Amino acid sequence: MTTNRKDFLRNVGIGALGAFAAPALFARETIDAPPVVLPAFDEGKPEGFWRAVRAQYASLDPTLVYFNTGGLGPASTPVLNAFTQEMLKRQKDSDTGHDQFAPAREVVARFFQAKPDEICLTRNTTEGTSIVASGLKLGAGDEVIIDSHAHPGGSIPWYNQHKTRGVVVKVFVPDPAGAESNVERIRALITPRTKVIQISHVTSPTGIFLPAAAIGRLAHEHGAWFHIDGAQSGGMFPFAVRDLECDSYATSGHKWLGGPHETGVFFIRRERQDDVAPSGIGAYSGSLPHLPGELTYTPSAVRYEYGTRNAASVVALAEALKFQEAIGRERIAARGRTLAAHLRRGLEKIPGVEILTPAGDGLWGSILTFHTPKLGYEKLFSDLWRDYRLRCRPVNEQGLDAVRVSLHVFNFHDECDRLVGAVDEILKKA
Numbered sequence: 001m002t003t004n005r006k007d008f009l010r011n012v013g014i015g016a017l018g019a020f021a022a023p024a025l026f027a028r029e030t031i032d033a034p035p036v037v038l039p040a041f042d043e044g045k046p047e048g049f050w051r052a053v054r055a056q057y058a059s060l061d062p063t064l065v066y067f068n069t070g071g072l073g074p075a076s077t078p079v080l081n082a083f084t085q086e087m088l089k090r091q092k093d094s095d096t097g098h099d100q101f102a103p104a105r106e107v108v109a110r111f112f113q114a115k116p117d118e119i120c121l122t123r124n125t126t127e128g129t130s131i132v133a134s135g136l137k138l139g140a141g142d143e144v145i146i147d148s149h150a151h152p153g154g155s156i157p158w159y160n161q162h163k164t165r166g167v168v169v170k171v172f173v174p175d176p177a178g179a180e181s182n183v184e185r186i187r188a189l190i191t192p193r194t195k196v197i198q199i200s201h202v203t204s205p206t207g208i209f210l211p212a213a214a215i216g217r218l219a220h221e222h223g224a225w226f227h228i229d230g231a232q233s234g235g236m237f238p239f240a241v242r243d244l245e246c247d248s249y250a251t252s253g254h255k256w257l258g259g260p261h262e263t264g265v266f267f268i269r270r271e272r273q274d275d276v277a278p279s280g281i282g283a284y285s286g287s288l289p290h291l292p293g294e295l296t297y298t299p300s301a302v303r304y305e306y307g308t309r310n311a312a313s314v315v316a317l318a319e320a321l322k323f324q325e326a327i328g329r330e331r332i333a334a335r336g337r338t339l340a341a342h343l344r345r346g347l348e349k350i351p352g353v354e355i356l357t358p359a360g361d362g363l364w365g366s367i368l369t370f371h372t373p374k375l376g377y378e379k380l381f382s383d384l385w386r387d388y389r390l391r392c393r394p395v396n397e398q399g400l401d402a403v404r405v406s407l408h409v410f411n412f413h414d415e416c417d418r419l420v421g422a423v424d425e426i427l428k429k430a
């Protein structure tokens, strides 16, 4: 074995176990493990690289194929180790570890190409969207436009404003046919009372990409706040959050980013922060040195954070982002698209399968959703899971009656082929 190969195997923690055996989770000796070093990417033979990435997912059950990153993304071994180490350390020292938030925020800001004072470390996407919905000064009759494919985490915060403040929620149906028509569908709903436009950056049920920057410009022409629900985009493909022309953007750490459960990122432009009053608020949100006194908000997005937190979560989230940077963010996006295209080609050959995710340029990424009119989504989803150990996601939002497949860095072409074979068999038996 060459020295380089030995170094590589040691660096990915698999030298003693044989090629591509998974590194031990939580092993004591991994506490001071060096950062993961992946092999050089070979354009001609990329599979070795992706097998090395897959080897970093020791927590993934090898008896199943996991196609549900859009629901909950598994965390890699470096992330789980960072989480465990940090938690043990803080328990041992009886220390909250709050000083870890600032370095974690720097990593998140770099990842999204924002400034650290524009980043609030939340617990999930829903929390970020709720901060905007409850913090903006809205009154009865003010209008908010959202997409009909919004996840409950994106719609319920606004419907709550309807219940509590009489805000009117208007809904547009995302058009899979083209970016421009989505801009037009939103334009058609705008009135002088429109105060907020929110989109799913990538729709949850069928993975349609909505044209964020164009919608942001439209919102601003009409003086409306533009918020992006980015639960399905953060970690699927790279972008600079400011280029999306949004005032605020929320995503989850525990989906495409591969962070630990209950982590999220909320971006809000520094110059717009005084327009969104903090709702959950306490220590760290501001200063109030003596009582009685005057509360001053923290001059950054930290004003939306409060109270004692689990520092292990944010340390491990930062580790997850570093892991994505080590893989290569463009490479992650391209891998998801390559697998989705491969899966599409396979499914298209099966009579009775309708692909709901659009195929047009710039409209799709690492999600593929399909419908089989002959079978209900519940049967298809549960047969795939029970008989083939293929974990997809059932989709019945808006009566779509479909199954969603998420394709990420630990998935492979042969897993897509297994899914195609299984769908074919199930339909033949039906």
Ligand SMILES: Cc1ncc(COP(=O)(O)O)c(C=O)c1O
Pocket (backbone or CB within 6 Å): 070, 071, 123, 124, 125, 126, 127, 150, 151, 152, 153, 154, 200, 202, 203, 204, 229, 230, 231, 232, 252
């Ligand atoms: C578009 C979208 N928004 C919001 C959410 C809610 O995410 P979380 O539960 O992490 O807040 C999801 C979850 O799947 C989603 O797909």
